[in-house]
Amino acid sequence: MNTTTLTPQLILTSLTRIVHPVYGIDVVNLGTIYGIELDGEIVTITVAHASDDPTVRREVEARIESRLKFRHPGLFAVRFDISNDPPWREDFITAEGRLQLINPLPDTDEETTTTDLMETLKYVVDPEVGVNIVDLGLVYDVDLTDTHAVITMTLTTPGCPLHATIEEAARRVIETRHPAITAIDVNLVWEPPWDTEMITDEGRKALGW
The missing domain is CATH 3.30.300.130 (Fe-S cluster assembly (FSCA))
Structure with missing residues (x-):
């Protein structure tokens, strides 16, 4: 609050x-x-x-x-x-x-789960790659305690110039689609370092691999 x-x-x-x-x-x-x-x-x-x-x-x-x-x-x-x-x-x-x-916003009183938040983060697309950050393998963990969400994620490179844009997009999409969430922390980490093996099958399809 x-x-x-x-x-x-x-x-x-x-x-x-x-x-x-x-x-x-x-x-x-x-x-x-x-x-x-x-x-x-x-x-x-x-x-x-x-x-x-x-x-x-x-x-x-x-x-x-x-x-x-x-x-x-x-x-x-x-x-x-x-x-x-x-x-x-x-x-x-x-x-x-x-x-x-x-993609209509949810209109429900059902309790939000970490799975819901992970699905919501699929609306955030890495603008350089054109694939959402979940299928790109950038989201390492989602934790939810009461109305406090903590997103642990990385970027394709530590020097990615779009880090602030992606982080803000992650916050905004959760705030908008899950109004019961009142606190959101986005923790950027560099271990383990991201590599292409972390891309999901859906992400590979989107990339044409």
């Missing part, structure tokens, strides 16, 4: 963990969040609803309120300013949101 000083950016980041029950896209990349205003311990979310169904609307607001209060226990109240100016349209969905349409 986040106990640091609240900012609109922190609130926005937390909102990316909230999946719309109809679209399977987080509410930020769905394009429904129009504004965030903080007044002390009260946050007002300006939101446009993507559904006309009152039940869905109430569910979205309930998810936002419960998630924000869980991640930011210092919040006293979450208020909503429902906006129809402009009305929400599907072309408000971001490029990342459209990727989520292809």
Whole structure:
């Protein structure tokens, strides 16, 4: 849970963990969040609803309120300013949101497992090789204790210029697809050193080997 000083950016980041029950896209990349205003311990979310169904609307607001209060226990109240100016349209969905349409975010209360996290990390592709980091053999271990995930991984070379990009992508994909995870550590290690023998059969197929 986040106990640091609240900012609109922190609130926005937390909102990316909230999946719309109809679209399977987080509410930020769905394009429904129009504004965030903080007044002390009260946050007002300006939101446009993507559904006309009152039940869905109430569910979205309930998810936002419960998630924000869980991640930011210092919040006293979450208020909503429902906006129809402009009305929400599907072309408000971001490029990342459209990727989520292809691979919908999980919308379940089932407990996350290390297997789930390993599958999620397959969405992270090494941009130099074009293969996901799991099938490339870069992920050595995934540990999960309550809501704390620890990813132990390596890179193809210690001097890989994309290490920060890959590490951030690993964090982001877990944060987005597993909103119950509240802490993520990515440990880069160099022992054992990576070599091509670590590539899985699926990775070899992707490489054309």
